[in-house]
Amino acid sequence: MRRLLASLLLLVGLTTASTLFAADPSVEQRLADLEAYFKNGAPATSLVGSPGPGHNGWLMVSAGLVLFMTLPGLALFYGGLVRRKNVLSVLAQCLGLAGIVTVLWWLCGYSLSFSKGSPFFGGMGWSLLRGVTAAPNADYSPWVSHNIFAMYQLMFAIITPGLIVGAIAERMRYKALIVFCVAWMFVVYFPSAHMLWGADGWMNGLWNDSAKIKAIDFAGGIVVHMTSGWSALVLCLLLGPRKGYGREPIVPHSMVLCMVGTGMLWFGWYGFNAGSAVAADTVSANAFVATTLSAGVGLCVWAVIELMLRGKPSILGMCSGAVAGLATITPASGFVSPAGAVLIGLLAGVATYLACAKLKIAFGYDDSLDTFGVHAVGGTLGTLLAGFLATPEVNPNLAADRIKGLVGSTLWIEQLKAGGLVLALSVGATVVLYFIIDRTLGCRVTEEVEHQGLDLAEHGEEGYTH
Amino acid sequence: MRRLLASLLLLVGLTTASTLFAADPSVEQRLADLEAYFKNGAPATSLVGSPGPGHNGWLMVSAGLVLFMTLPGLALFYGGLVRRKNVLSVLAQCLGLAGIVTVLWWLCGYSLSFSKGSPFFGGMGWSLLRGVTAAPNADYSPWVSHNIFAMYQLMFAIITPGLIVGAIAERMRYKALIVFCVAWMFVVYFPSAHMLWGADGWMNGLWNDSAKIKAIDFAGGIVVHMTSGWSALVLCLLLGPRKGYGREPIVPHSMVLCMVGTGMLWFGWYGFNAGSAVAADTVSANAFVATTLSAGVGLCVWAVIELMLRGKPSILGMCSGAVAGLATITPASGFVSPAGAVLIGLLAGVATYLACAKLKIAFGYDDSLDTFGVHAVGGTLGTLLAGFLATPEVNPNLAADRIKGLVGSTLWIEQLKAGGLVLALSVGATVVLYFIIDRTLGCRVTEEVEHQGLDLAEHGEEGYTH
Amino acid sequence: MRRLLASLLLLVGLTTASTLFAADPSVEQRLADLEAYFKNGAPATSLVGSPGPGHNGWLMVSAGLVLFMTLPGLALFYGGLVRRKNVLSVLAQCLGLAGIVTVLWWLCGYSLSFSKGSPFFGGMGWSLLRGVTAAPNADYSPWVSHNIFAMYQLMFAIITPGLIVGAIAERMRYKALIVFCVAWMFVVYFPSAHMLWGADGWMNGLWNDSAKIKAIDFAGGIVVHMTSGWSALVLCLLLGPRKGYGREPIVPHSMVLCMVGTGMLWFGWYGFNAGSAVAADTVSANAFVATTLSAGVGLCVWAVIELMLRGKPSILGMCSGAVAGLATITPASGFVSPAGAVLIGLLAGVATYLACAKLKIAFGYDDSLDTFGVHAVGGTLGTLLAGFLATPEVNPNLAADRIKGLVGSTLWIEQLKAGGLVLALSVGATVVLYFIIDRTLGCRVTEEVEHQGLDLAEHGEEGYTH
Amino acid sequence: MKRIEAIIKPFRLEDVKDALHEAGVVGMTVSEVKGFGRQKGHTEIYRGAEYTVDFLPKLKVELVVADHQVPTAVAAIIKGAKTGKIGDGKIFVTAVEEAIRIRTEERGEAAV
Amino acid sequence: MKRIEAIIKPFRLEDVKDALHEAGVVGMTVSEVKGFGRQKGHTEIYRGAEYTVDFLPKLKVELVVADHQVPTAVAAIIKGAKTGKIGDGKIFVTAVEEAIRIRTEERGEAAV
Amino acid sequence: MKRIEAIIKPFRLEDVKDALHEAGVVGMTVSEVKGFGRQKGHTEIYRGAEYTVDFLPKLKVELVVADHQVPTAVAAIIKGAKTGKIGDGKIFVTAVEEAIRIRTEERGEAAV
Numbered sequence A, B, C: 001m002r003r004l005l006a007s008l009l010l011l012v013g014l015t016t017a018s019t020l021f022a023a024d025p026s027v028e029q030r031l032a033d034l035e036a037y038f039k040n041g042a043p044a045t046s047l048v049g050s051p052g053p054g055h056n057g058w059l060m061v062s063a064g065l066v067l068f069m070t071l072p073g074l075a076l077f078y079g080g081l082v083r084r085k086n087v088l089s090v091l092a093q094c095l096g097l098a099g100i101v102t103v104l105w106w107l108c109g110y111s112l113s114f115s116k117g118s119p120f121f122g123g124m125g126w127s128l129l130r131g132v133t134a135a136p137n138a139d140y141s142p143w144v145s146h147n148i149f150a151m152y153q154l155m156f157a158i159i160t161p162g163l164i165v166g167a168i169a170e171r172m173r174y175k176a177l178i179v180f181c182v183a184w185m186f187v188v189y190f191p192s193a194h195m196l197w198g199a200d201g202w203m204n205g206l207w208n209d210s211a212k213i214k215a216i217d218f219a220g221g222i223v224v225h226m227t228s229g230w231s232a233l234v235l236c237l238l239l240g241p242r243k244g245y246g247r248e249p250i251v252p253h254s255m256v257l258c259m260v261g262t263g264m265l266w267f268g269w270y271g272f273n274a275g276s277a278v279a280a281d282t283v284s285a286n287a288f289v290a291t292t293l294s295a296g297v298g299l300c301v302w303a304v305i306e307l308m309l310r311g312k313p314s315i316l317g318m319c320s321g322a323v324a325g326l327a328t329i330t331p332a333s334g335f336v337s338p339a340g341a342v343l344i345g346l347l348a349g350v351a352t353y354l355a356c357a358k359l360k361i362a363f364g365y366d367d368s369l370d371t372f373g374v375h376a377v378g379g380t381l382g383t384l385l386a387g388f389l390a391t392p393e394v395n396p397n398l399a400a401d402r403i404k405g406l407v408g409s410t411l412w413i414e415q416l417k418a419g420g421l422v423l424a425l426s427v428g429a430t431v432v433l434y435f436i437i438d439r440t441l442g443c444r445v446t447e448e449v450e451h452q453g454l455d456l457a458e459h460g461e462e463g464y465t466h
Numbered sequence D, E, F: 001m002k003r004i005e006a007i008i009k010p011f012r013l014e015d016v017k018d019a020l021h022e023a024g025v026v027g028m029t030v031s032e033v034k035g036f037g038r039q040k041g042h043t044e045i046y047r048g049a050e051y052t053v054d055f056l057p058k059l060k061v062e063l064v065v066a067d068h069q070v071p072t073a074v075a076a077i078i079k080g081a082k083t084g085k086i087g088d089g090k091i092f093v094t095a096v097e098e099a100i101r102i103r104t105e106e107r108g109e110a111a112v
């Protein structure tokens, strides 16, 4: 009797269990899904399609932070460095790019960058953000809403052309700049983003098994800093220097604004770098550490160099050093140890100092606010150093079959290849676009406008009244 | 023997299980609770009373962001637009409101707004934040600490009267403004918040089964923007224009500050809108997207209109467009698709442009910084559009029985009703309060103070020294 | 036959289960681990070593926020209060400290503060952040990456010497300040942090069973505000007043910057206080509430006092009140009820007003920007009040055996002891360091530099051009 | 030619400008100055520390006119600037020996 | 001694300074002013509200020189400041009765 | 009446004001100017680019006084402004033909 009862109970139990566990996921599977959340692994059953609150919240914050880097961070960092009469023109460029790139991204930019298509360019499947819902897309993140990933990436797409502003400040026509940037997004940014970060990207060594160039770019050394920095160099060479450059004093109208912008950039950069783990996981934590160390060390390096060479550290020097450290660690941030980050900060400080304070003077080009000197030099250096210093201890994804053979060996060659190709693309495209736009719209303001200031002439407003 | 053993084991197993599952929640229930965290569903057993870290963290961030919108965001946005001699008066208004509303909220404001009471007004049960603990209150969120929800809502209660500042800038007495706002909180804000958002609110169509008007207001189109915007219009009509208005140039003393404020507002608005899901879930993600798109599109619309009408886009125009897009999407942000958000941004840009640049000139009222033109117009438009564009695909809560019949059909009529009633309340209350305060304290500074500037006269300080 | 089958199935089931549950953690254990995440309890099995996304994300945000408090928050708050010619010197001090403390922290600062060593000083085990990985360290947090905790604490180590800047502004040599702060970190900050917060700290009443003084300091009333505030007093006494102090007007060059800094400080303080729970849990939520209330009340108290004494509330008064409320609640924030927080805000407002507006005038020392008046007075008061008002209802950790006997009884004596000892250490160390540095480097700029302004003389730059 | 220098209250600038316009004077140069006179300044208090600010913001309007225009110009300035309250400011007239228009190098009254 | 006051376009300052240097004039004092003259101002529009800004930013350069230096100094200013476009500015010359160098209390031409 | 114009170092303003007060002079007008003279400027370096800033911040103090007050006023200014170091500045005295107090329309010495 007892046995019967036992067996009966058992049967009932098992039946219940099997109905529960057959069609529906088992306890084991459900636990595995829940635990996957902690390891940033993909859920397989019950939690498929649900964003994970911790990761999702962090990515929303990160997206906000990266926007904050542009508005008002970069706008102030750059705006403080120009003359009073041109401050609004810088702000207008940052604002305008934020608006227009948002529209482009919705129209087709996100799709061209991140949807599957060719190795070089995405498809149009996600244009108008169709199908880009709040459920995670496992190609980019198991736990972050796909549409939040899209917004997060939008913020990168906004700041990248924004960086170019620094090289052409105080002399380029507003309309020409906007048109240039819109075209440049299609020719340079979307393809670069797709090649390096798209799930089927040609140079996406980290995630694409069939990538031809197995490069890694954690948060945009190539995609953000090299594209913008090298294009900026070309653009400022083609535009020519500002009137009076090298002859009359052209000094920052507000180092205070510049420093405020620097603080905002540093703060926002945590979203940029630690957010690029697309999770609040261990990789993100490591990226946070590397970012901090490189920024702090870069700042100190500039201060020390200036102390030695001119006897006093300057505010602009410290700001430049911090931003240089941040830009240079970007591609490496999620891949390198604290010691690696310190080394990168050190080299970043030295290299960007030389570029801004020596190279520019030697060659006489007018990279107004040192987009090339900081971002191209930093981004390029960081991309290369990531090749040498990346380690699977910091980022377990480097232990994947598709890439582990390269790590610690010839990864830097892949980095060089990818960097070189994107550099070539940026340079070439900028030359072509410049000439087209210069012939049609005219790239440069008139001499009189340059004297009067772009704010009044191009926007009908003044930065400050007395 | 083996069979015996098996049965024994089985029995032990089942017994263990039953002791575990009888008094304590079963594995199934515990898993369900854990999974509820991901779907932002209510936990039923083991996790009742625990905030969910991801949601809670996101709401703390969001509360911080909404505070940041006022201090220093709105203070700068508005402060930059007034004349140099009045900049501090704007800052003082924002600061003072932050302080006094915090105290009110603690005393009884939160209770009057969110505790259960009548359909029109909450009770006093939560005054002094009694009983408002760190455990979630399921009426407002299954996973966010109740007291964090209270703080989050406090930040809305701070910024709402802060918006009014824009209409009366440069001429209203400080004490009169503070007294007005304190009274206004009781007469307009607390009841509006309760009616639209209180669990038993009279117009809370989304959550209250017995709501008489089934309106929806995701993040405050009615409660924040309409109340403040319409009150602002009335107030500036009653106060009369600033001395010299329309005759001498009254131009922004620092477009730089205004732009900085705009960037901060945009950044903080993610807390405002995406935070209003009171979770880091799919609704939050959708709200984030809608917010971004509407801001970007609004910015572009103003720029394009200005480009067409005056040949150059202005910084103030782009800032206004972005803020207009943000204000207008607010009530709809957690309900509409990306396409809906783009449409809202478009209409927001056009409508607010017309209001600020044409309507105001035509009627000649002096809405100093366009609180009415941006917030009342945007908030009203967005409230109505939410009625047309809300969809359960974006927000599953719209599929609840209590409201699903209205969605996609006559919801806009509910929106009109709710908006109209709150508009009437705001207008009526403002008229009455104005006259009481004007008779007793006097609302307007003397002509001499207006010439000298409010900063010196009312606060004994100057914004800047040379 | 059926019975056989049943038994067979049972066996299979049990076997599977046992293989699963024997070596590996059981379902129960796994569930317990998952649930521990919600209660911020330590995981025991499957999730050991994994950071919890929600907590980790919140701490990354908090770390960013605390950095933001210094750069640019504090820099602006202080920078706005000095004269135009010295604004950059303040910015340079904040920037330089951010850089150098980051390097120190990596080298050995974190290790000396938080690794186990003696009760007074940590060991060198974590120097160069060796072994400080992304896995949580249970001594400090079950769910936050150890290296994120280290970065979070770095931000405190940056802002603390930054606070001192306020007392010596406009007259101390840059190099002397930096050297002073570096030495001060070793002599005052690292030991104080270790004693109060280190797992084996001598005065860590909250976590260390064998603490000799059982003090509590939630977010740095002693470690941050008392150390910096009392050192600041000594330093400004030794340095002497600024030229012209008390004779010619030395007025803030930009109350606007000061107010912007205040807003940023308030915003960032949520990371400082609510982040100090090292989790996004109930303690964090309670700290968030206390922080808000104290800030708001402190603001109102200053405004009311000024209204009574001089007829008009000033912007600087409201800013000071808010910051005073924030500084004073800091040590108590995670321990006190809303009513406690309101009381603390009230007393904070009164005490700091008296200190800044009466005490300083009476004694005639030149605490330029009131580091002593706000931070030492606030921090000391808050430390004491935490002793009276802390309650386990707000923070269950106070119910632990090691401390529960003191709570609500003689805890305030422990607070006095700890505060007094750290005060003595700060004062003594500052005197010694001052004389060493003054004899070697010289602490004070020449009279001519003081007239000309430190910006030009010490950094070769100007804050603003016309 | 004479140089007329007027120290006025800032918010009277528009009126002074208009009055001068009506009087047929077109050229003028304005600068921001701080004035010290009988008009009392104000007190600023920062965290209890009191400062008396004696210097009040004023505008200085300078115009060079032909001798015969002086009375009209002075009258116009008074008309525009006078509020009757203390601190209205002063007008000073000095002799100018030569005036040159940089653009054309014209000299004398033709240049002003 | 004469006091030469020149109102010039801001971006010509470097040229004026250099030209004066060549002409042997070292001392001068410069201030920011707003000029009103024939040169047209501009229109600013803020959210549809239009403002005409008549006052244009100019620099005022003042120098006191010995009588015999006046022609050279004036010529130098013209050389540096002239663009030939409207708004180039004016030069006014007035007599100075006394000049004192504060540091040395030297007086007269030795002081300038 | 005479117009006394003094270019002084900014941080001497309080002393000059006090000295003038003692000397019985109440009215004055002050403006911020940039001075160029023998006192050397400084060099600013921004990311390696070096700029020499020749113009130093100075204050210009203007006062119109009755003829007999000139010596006292000049002495007071010297007393307040003199540091004995290069760059102390200059005092220039010119003749004023007329002074008018706008508020009362008083003229001449009564107006200053």
Ligand SMILES: Nc1ncnc2c1ncn2[C@@H]1O[C@H](COP(=O)(O)OP(=O)(O)O)[C@@H](O)[C@H]1O
Pocket (backbone or CB within 6 Å): D007, D034, D035, D036, D037, D038, D039, D040, D056, D058, D085, D086, D087, D088, D089, D090, F026, F027, F028, F029, F030, F062, F063, F064, F065, F101, F102, F103, F112
């Ligand atoms: N003797 C003077 N020399 C130069 N400027 C003067 C003189 N007296 C007054 N001023 C200027 O005129 C302004 C107004 O003078 P004040 O004595 O205050 O009032 P009022 O013009 O009504 O007599 C002062 O602020 C100052 O700028």
Ligand SMILES: Nc1ncnc2c1ncn2[C@@H]1O[C@H](COP(=O)(O)OP(=O)(O)O)[C@@H](O)[C@H]1O
Pocket (backbone or CB within 6 Å): D026, D027, D028, D029, D030, D062, D063, D064, D065, D101, D102, D103, D112, E007, E034, E035, E036, E037, E038, E039, E040, E056, E058, E085, E086, E087, E088, E089, E090
């Ligand atoms: N009569 C005048 N008195 C004082 N300043 C004058 C006078 N006329 C012109 N100015 C100054 O000279 C500047 C240039 O004059 P404007 O008439 O615009 O052009 P132009 O010098 O080419 O004739 C003006 O902006 C103003 O500052």
Ligand SMILES: Nc1ncnc2c1ncn2[C@@H]1O[C@H](COP(=O)(O)OP(=O)(O)O)[C@@H](O)[C@H]1O
Pocket (backbone or CB within 6 Å): E026, E027, E028, E029, E030, E062, E063, E064, E065, E101, E102, E103, E112, F007, F034, F035, F036, F037, F038, F039, F040, F056, F058, F085, F086, F087, F088, F089, F090
């Ligand atoms: N000839 C001059 N005309 C007008 N201002 C002058 C002249 N010479 C000097 N200044 C003013 O006087 C200031 C001090 O002159 P400087 O030659 O540097 O020193 P010092 O007064 O000791 O001789 C200069 O900065 C300038 O503003």
